Amino acid sequence: MIATMLTGVLLLLCCTGGTAAFFLSELGDETEKADALASWGCGPIRPVDIAGELPRFAEYGDAQIRNAAIIIKVGQDMGVPSRGWVVALATAMQESALRNLANSGVPASLALPHEGVGADHDSLGLFQQRPGWGSVTERMTPAYTARKFYEKLVKVRSWQRRPLTAVAQQVQISAYPDAYAKHEELASRIVNALSGGAARTIEINGKAVCNAAERGQIAASGWTAPIPGGVGSGFRTSSRPSHNGVDIGAAKGTEIRAAATGRVLVARCDPDDRGRRDCDVDGHPGKGGCGWFVDLLHAGGYITRYCHMVSQPRVSPDQIVPAGEVIGQVGSSGNSSGPHLHFEVHLRNDRTSRGAIDPIPFMRERGAPLRSAE
Known part of the structure; x- marks a missing residue:
């Protein structure tokens, strides 16, 4: 490792x-x-x-x-x-x-x-x-x-x-x-x-x-990268202006870790555009929804989001999760074209798109940078 x-x-x-x-x-x-x-x-x-x-x-x-x-x-x-x-x-x-x-x-x-x-x-x-x-x-x-x-x-x-x-x-x-x-x-x-x-x-x-906190290693700031894969699709690009996070490529089953100590706000299957909750099957582009996902609330009012898990998350609402603890596994549920983690960071306790910021500089400042795709 x-x-x-x-x-x-x-x-x-x-x-x-x-x-x-x-x-x-x-x-x-x-x-x-x-x-x-x-x-x-x-x-x-x-x-x-x-x-x-x-x-x-x-x-x-x-x-x-x-x-x-x-x-x-x-x-x-x-x-x-x-x-x-x-x-x-x-x-x-x-x-x-x-x-x-x-x-x-x-x-x-x-x-x-x-x-x-x-x-x-x-x-x-x-x-x-x-x-x-x-x-x-x-x-x-x-x-x-x-x-x-x-x-x-x-x-x-x-x-x-x-x-x-x-x-x-x-x-x-x-x-x-x-x-x-x-x-x-x-x-x-x-x-x-x-x-x-x-x-x-x-x-x-x-x-x-x-600047190397990942795979469960925690930076002195208290943060770590959720998975060690490379970032492909970025935050609110010209081709995807409503993409409120980044996509980190990884094999199905890769462990996803809490980026910092936090309390679980949400851990559930996100319905697709037709209201269906069928997250146990792989999704596809245009299906809509985050699939199996988790939202964590951290000190300072930060929220992190982890989407497209392969199965039900390993955590439950209101659970306190230490930084680096495994909360689920990479999958392709929801609006997804293949296995990856969609990762978001939000400010001011705001889970909506208004609170979303680019995770790349945020994580880099905390010694847990998200790598570029190789």
């Missing part, structure tokens, strides 16, 4: 290099660390400069983005894979809005510079950690709290593959575990901006590979 991923068009935009198989903190000087990070090869991957000029985000001020930089830098220094930086950042975004929060329960003798008052009498800092995480002084030190978070994160079983919400909850034990997911998209954007694109990488044999 890995050999296939590292050949042909797939790696046209990708490079490989050393990554989290070692702790960067064990390397020598800063130059050596920079060289190691640059070898990741996902564009200008670089160690975060927490003292330098940082990019601006409308959602956060300079102090908050500097706290984000500290969280990412600690992850880099510890050698935590970049998926961990996204998880840590999303967690801190939910817990403190990236502000180093103190509260009225802190004794005056232990008062430290801080950026606001927390809601909980004994939860402090970027991650709102409680007394068991360390002293007041330690919990009010951003680098310390980030390190403690990562130390617990990497002990969570299969943390790189599991949904961000589930992993963050296992570390934090929050009263509102579902709230973390809404920050994943922006956390990925901040990681990319501060590190030079690390949210687009996946880990393969101890090396980071850029």
Whole structure:
């Protein structure tokens, strides 16, 4: 599988290099660390400069983005894979809005510079950690709290593959575990901006590979390509202006995977133009309908659609499906001229054609590009 991923068009935009198989903190000087990070090869991957000029985000001020930089830098220094930086950042975004929060329960003798008052009498800092995480002084030190978070994160079983919400909850034990997911998209954007694109990488044999998330491998952004085939018919072409997705060629029976963690909105047979629900037979051009199909709702209001499955989907409405989980198999049901996956991406929770966007740039930005047909 890995050999296939590292050949042909797939790696046209990708490079490989050393990554989290070692702790960067064990390397020598800063130059050596920079060289190691640059070898990741996902564009200008670089160690975060927490003292330098940082990019601006409308959602956060300079102090908050500097706290984000500290969280990412600690992850880099510890050698935590970049998926961990996204998880840590999303967690801190939910817990403190990236502000180093103190509260009225802190004794005056232990008062430290801080950026606001927390809601909980004994939860402090970027991650709102409680007394068991360390002293007041330690919990009010951003680098310390980030390190403690990562130390617990990497002990969570299969943390790189599991949904961000589930992993963050296992570390934090929050009263509102579902709230973390809404920050994943922006956390990925901040990681990319501060590190030079690390949210687009996946880990393969101890090396980071850029823009290659497929076959169940999940990019640090939390996304993966639904199947590894090449795109044939594109989004709203001149010959097919109402084609609201892309067609990815693949053999019948090829496993289709959830492109990101999401909740199943629809999993059923789409009726054809005559109202017939006969998805268990191959369709034909002009028949109409999506055949057997699935719609998934993801954090951020994104919806992905998977059409023309060979048989009834393996998932059911309201089921939570992790990224990379098999949801069905490629077929040719519905309005189809042969086995392929019709794949759509929609914005703003809008399942109609008004919400549809071109999946190719969308998936490429998340490190899970849809390949061109070879």
